[in-house]
Amino acid sequence: LKLRKRDGNDGLRLPPGPWQLPVIGSLHHLVRSPLAHRAIADMARRFDAPIVYLRLGEIPVVVASSPDAAREVMKTHDLNFATRPWGPTTQAIRAEGEGVVFARYGALWRQLRKICVLELLSARRVQSFRRVREEEVGCLVTAIAASTPGEAVNVSERIAALVADSAVRAMIGDRFERREEFLEHLAEGIKISARFSVRDLFPSSRLASFVGRTTRWVQDNHRKLLELMDSAIQQHQERRAAMDSAAGGSSEQQEDLVDVLLRLQKEGGLEVPLTMAIIKELILDLFIAGSETSANALQWAMAELVRNPKLMQKAQDELRDKMEGKPTVTEDDLVGLKYIKLIIKETLRVHPVVPMLLPRECRESCKVMGYDIPKGATVFVNVWAINRDPKYWDDAETFKPDRFEDGKVDFKGTDFEFTPFGAGRRMCPGMAFAQASMELVLAALLYHFDWELPSGLGPSQVDMTEEMGITARRKHDLYLHPVVRVPQQA
Numbered sequence: 001l002k003l004r005k006r007d008g009n010d011g012l013r014l015p016p017g018p019w020q021l022p023v024i025g026s027l028h029h030l031v032r033s034p035l036a037h038r039a040i041a042d043m044a045r046r047f048d049a050p051i052v053y054l055r056l057g058e059i060p061v062v063v064a065s066s067p068d069a070a071r072e073v074m075k076t077h078d079l080n081f082a083t084r085p086w087g088p089t090t091q092a093i094r095a096e097g098e099g100v101v102f103a104r105y106g107a108l109w110r111q112l113r114k115i116c117v118l119e120l121l122s123a124r125r126v127q128s129f130r131r132v133r134e135e136e137v138g139c140l141v142t143a144i145a146a147s148t149p150g151e152a153v154n155v156s157e158r159i160a161a162l163v164a165d166s167a168v169r170a171m172i173g174d175r176f177e178r179r180e181e182f183l184e185h186l187a188e189g190i191k192i193s194a195r196f197s198v199r200d201l202f203p204s205s206r207l208a209s210f211v212g213r214t215t216r217w218v219q220d221n222h223r224k225l226l227e228l229m230d231s232a233i234q235q236h237q238e239r240r241a242a243m244d245s246a247a248g249g250s251s252e253q254q255e256d257l258v259d260v261l262l263r264l265q266k267e268g269g270l271e272v273p274l275t276m277a278i279i280k281e282l283i284l285d286l287f288i289a290g291s292e293t294s295a296n297a298l299q300w301a302m303a304e305l306v307r308n309p310k311l312m313q314k315a316q317d318e319l320r321d322k323m324e325g326k327p328t329v330t331e332d333d334l335v336g337l338k339y340i341k342l343i344i345k346e347t348l349r350v351h352p353v354v355p356m357l358l359p360r361e362c363r364e365s366c367k368v369m370g371y372d373i374p375k376g377a378t379v380f381v382n383v384w385a386i387n388r389d390p391k392y393w394d395d396a397e398t399f400k401p402d403r404f405e406d407g408k409v410d411f412k413g414t415d416f417e418f419t420p421f422g423a424g425r426r427m428c429p430g431m432a433f434a435q436a437s438m439e440l441v442l443a444a445l446l447y448h449f450d451w452e453l454p455s456g457l458g459p460s461q462v463d464m465t466e467e468m469g470i471t472a473r474r475k476h477d478l479y480l481h482p483v484v485r486v487p488q489q490a
């Protein structure tokens, strides 16, 4: 790995980066390691640089790799980096409505963001889905308790199904007839979107567009998902109309997120009208942003705990002391529990499921850490590297939830050595939603069961191989034997 010349690029002082080849730029430095966050962390360490510059195909890419660089991107110059790149794949599928996650900075994004923060993902709304979460977790515990004795349970699969089911109920409601079909296409979409799209790296090349089959797959899948959203919306409208006429126009019921959006659309008065296309994209965005992330974080948490039986025991002792044999875990029981929260924080430090945050784009040339960042560059923040940097963390590679006990560092977006949800204007608005679902699931799994590894496997042998999809997830499913300790009341 040689240092690319720092100067000499139109007089710009670009951040250091590896040497480049014509056409492909720095791509060859990443092909051997599909886990880009690791390869780029390695580069930053070798250059001893807080920020790294690469060129991936035609795209200039800058990766902030220290807390100070992260602060400059997400606080000092937040507004300048508050847009997302708009590559050919995004363009192709978001022709009618941008959604919020990949929306460009502007009036539409500002409005959708406000709707997310104030209406869809607010603490009050998250609280309104408490019954959904408790019921779904109850079903999970029942299913695990009923599993065949002596057979290991696929914990990864169970967690993913629970998170997806809870999300469908909160977002589209209990009665969506095409639920299975929707979840299947969503899973397929998540798989395809994780594929590398040649066309996005060479947006001006017609050849890349020709070989870029991924874009077409993504497009087909997206079209199908939109059609399914159409039918969900139609079902909502029919139900609402029936209820309104039965109740003389004053029906009150628990709203799911589609209900909320349809109500806001009807009330009107918004700066940018909420079209059906926007509503559909927004709901899909929330599904994709919300399910994979929380499910993967929970799987990592369980894997870390079986690797560290003493920590698992500590969490179980706290839960079982507090609960005194109560037959079900409810969200009231979580108040005052400390260790579960520390475990979730430490999981997101060691396994930040969105390891380089989502890409931002530099709107106007500016300087970060004294280096020139060209207009149009794609900008990432390598939180995976920052979260494991021994300059900021003692014993950085070790899973130690107790490190957060003094409460000094949190993931709320003000401590730049720890931003698994990002920071600033584009920070994750789903933090409260994620926390509520992760805490209850983890508490129930640890309270009702003890967990044993398949025979012959010691804690240090638990496979922790990582795979990059749209999130950094476990490559292999986690299988464990549950032993019921506190039976759940039917």
Ligand code: HEM
Pocket: 100, 101, 102, 103, 113, 116, 121, 285, 286, 287, 289, 290, 291, 293, 294, 297, 352, 353, 354, 357, 358, 359, 420, 421, 422, 423, 425, 426, 427, 428, 429, 430, 431, 433, 434
């Ligand atoms: C462990 C769980 C989660 C993690 C680690 C996570 C992490 C993130 C990260 C890193 C970003 C990008 C931030 C940036 O660019 O600075 C993001 C954006 C976003 N997340 Fe989450 N997220 C989680 C759960 C959720 C949930 C449950 C929802 C909604 C139900 C959600 C909705 C969103 C949305 C809408 C955005 C886009 C925000 C924007 O671009 O303005 N996330 N999330």
